[in-house]
Amino acid sequence: MSHPAQHRLEALAAGDADPGALAHLDGCAACAEVVRQLRDELHTFRLEADAPAFVEAVLARAAKAPEAPAQAPVAAALAAPPRNVTVLRFVTVVAPIFAIAAAIFLYLRTPSTITTQPGGGKEPGSSDVRFKGGLQVAVVREREGAQSRFSGEVRVRPGDRIRAEIALDGQAPLTAVLVKDDGEAGSSAEALVLLTPTLLDAGVHFSPESIRFDQERFDGWLVVGEPDKVAAARKSRRWDEVRVMRIRFE
């Protein structure tokens, strides 16, 4: 018998609604017993816990530590594997050289090589990935059981499934959607939402929803950003205030 995960039993014991887990308890004495024990422990905790004192300590802690957009450990964790000295050396020594070389390359590159722009909103010469603040976006594509991660253009074909990977160095309300080049959000707007508006904490997150491509051709953009800015970007077809990744059909 497959049992609900521990956190679902805990949520149930705490009083959250979970019809699936609740139905499971009817036929599983072991899980029912766990929930009963959890409820007992929770009852004791609620009697003994000094919630006002705890919240007072939380407020004092918050007052001592002003809100910061990013903390060093989080930013470092997002920027590079922190325990890898080789990578750090690369970042501090080699990366600047690459950056200069890349800048020269981009300068010399003719603008006509990157001309794709949905609705004219994308500036010639810009890359397929836009960066905004401490937000980084990648796509995990699953194809025939194998997974690949992309931080630039993603090519898809029927049967592929993609999910957004979002890394941010501070809390932010975000949403992630797929937008077609033709200006429509697709045949079903709901089906193309990878992440409904959610306040994400600092760290790396994967969109709870994934999109599977069928035979219908899809060329467009993954758009990630604050919900109002994503909504505005979808209307204006300008991506200045959001992060986008190019999705192309093979």
Place this chain on the structure above:
Amino acid sequence: MEPRGQSRADLENLYRRYGLFLLRRCRVILRDPEQANDALQEAFVKVMRSDVSLDTVEHPLRWLYRVVDHVCLDLLRRRKTTPTTGAGDVDEAELASPTSGALGPEHAAEERDRVLKFLGELDDVSQQIALLSFVDGMNQGEIAEELGYSRVTINKRVQALRQRAQTRLRDGLADSSSVSEQP
């Protein structure tokens, strides 16, 4: 200082409703009761500063666990060394669950204990998988769905974690044995 997203009463209610489970999670991950209390306070600061209304979150406890996980894993990174003492401070029976797979709750708790001892040495994804598998008791399909990886990948990662835990156990037994042989 007044909370932004939640009122003081909201935070108190949140603590009464979920505080037991959140504190347990902090203690299991950090294996240090004092740091666990600090981590929980820090997690509540993050919740307080968020603009999220938990009424609108589909799975509030799961969302809170994510906040707690971030705080605890950040603490582990800052600590850099994995704590090998203090395990006795955590009440292992607290997390015994029939949801831990084929192993009985007792064995599952032992395995979880071994994996969590080297949690701080793992990369971010392995840390997430370790927590979802060995603490939350999620199956590989659920973890694959949660993290966006295939079941095969999750299976390999979980097996690697188990093997690493077994190696640690053997090494630990060997060390104990060699110590006991000394005069």
